[in-house]
Amino acid sequence: MLNLDLGTSYTNVVSLLKDCEISENVFQIDNSCPIRLDISSDEAVIRFKMMEDQSYGWQSDVALLYFKSGNLKSITIYFREKYSYRGLICGKVGLGDEIRDLKEYFALEYDDVDEVFYAFNDGRSSGLELHGTSCDLSVDPAQKIGAMKVFLVD
Structure with missing residues (x-):
């Protein structure tokens, strides 16, 4: 998405997004469908939202960029x-x-509390979180990826 790197500054991300604006608060990135943006006033979150579902909160999210201390900490994308x-x-x-x-x-580990899978390489977090059907693969081995999140590992 926009070839963003984790750690990119909020200012640089907003600048990249402005280049994709096709009308007020409507953006088109590469060959994607037009989307709306919802930018939080505290500069902590940028939400990419479907055009049709304007009245729904998180349920119309296409992607979420989360910033901490002015830098991109994680990117979450949803299957829509x-x-x-x-x-x-x-x-x-x-x-x-x-x-x-x-x-x-x-190596995938299911977290019963967060109801997500975390990916590991050599016992260390790879910075990848996967959302399925809120259960372990032993319960639903064919579950699909409904959302994924990449994040900076502390």
Whole structure:
């Protein structure tokens, strides 16, 4: 998405987004559908939202950029059919694909409290979080990736 790197400053992200503005608060990135932006007044969050569902809160989010101390800390993308990000993890697995397909590349651990999977390499967090059907793969082995988050590892 916009070739953003984690750690990019809030100011630089907003500048990149302004280049994609096609009308007031409507943006089109690369070959994507037009989307609306919701930028928090405290400069902590930028939400990319579907055009149709203006009355819904987080349910119309397409992506969420979270900033901490003025720098991009995480990017979360959601599976929303025509709006979905089409990038692939390890060049093979994307939104709507099965979570278990990533076992070839990562050790996946399900967190019962957060109800998400975390990806690990050599016992260390890879900075990848996956959302499925809120259960372990032993319960639903074919669950699809409904959202993914990349984040800076402390």
